[in-house]
Amino acid sequence: MKILIVDEIGFIRQSLNQKLGLHHFETVSAENGEEALLTLKTDFSIDAVLTSLFLPTMNAIDLYKSAAKIERFxxxxxxxxxxxxxxVTKEHGTSSPKMKQLTREALALGFKDLLVKPIDTELLVKKLKSSTTMESKELCSDHPVEAASQADNTSENEQRSRPVNSNNRFDQLKEVQNSLYALKKEMCDSIDTLLEEVSRNSSQ
Known part of the structure; x- marks a missing residue:
């Protein structure tokens, strides 16, 4: 597994490079967002990115959004x-309301997890290996997913062939809206719980 470490502080990059190397991870590093983005555009063997929230030239959220546009083959x-x-540092990511909002935004956007500096290497390695195991299971279940998708398409085609009642359609849209609201609230609650847990663990 190959990891890209993005941090403007050389000591942090070097420390993580050494510690992850002891656990047989391959690493590369970048000191700012633009350098990291260039690396991601040219090295498709990278599997994960560890990035500080604040970086020169662009922050972690902007880096994530830009990286998501790269077609990797x-x-x-x-x-x-x-x-x-x-x-993040405890002060930046879990205490200040403004920084907490940025952290929440990043996690809602799709960041896999939150790590508080100084990084607990054993915990980091556990998270990295866990994500690799989950991806392997998802790859093994590709065919069931395709079958379910085909079934969904069949059901959707049947529904399209039926006459649409405007009242039913309104009720359906309202139900979807309520479901989305509930999902958003659940996601925000989960992120807040994660931030509180990280804050407690980092203070111990």
């Missing part, structure tokens, strides 16, 4: 999306 076809991990 190898000889076997399209490569799965990168896993992004957000590195």
């Amino acid at each position: 190898n000889d076997e076809g399209m490569i799965p999306p990168l896993n992004f991990y957000l590195m």
Whole structure:
């Protein structure tokens, strides 16, 4: 597994390079967002990105959004999306309301997890290996997913062939809106719980 470490402080990059190397991870590093983005555009063997929230030239959220636009391919076809991990200090990521909002935004956007500096290497390695295991399971279940997708398409085609009642359609839209609201609230609650847990653990 190959990891891109993005931090403007050389000591942090060097320390993480050494510690992850002891666990047989391959690493590359960048000191700012633009350098990291260039690396991601040219090196498709990278599997995950550890990035600080604040970087020279662009922050971690902008880096994530830009990286998501990169089409990654190898000889076997399209490569799965990168896993992004957000590195913050306790003061920046879990205490200040403004910084907490940025952290919440990053996690809601799709960052895999939150890591508080100084990084607990054993915990980081556990998270990286866990994400690799989950991706392997998802690849093994590709065929069931395709079958379910086909079934959904069949059901959707049947529904399209039926006459649409405007009242039913309004009720359906209202139900979807309520479901989305509930999902958004659940996601925000989960992120707040994660931030509180990280804050407690980092203070111990």
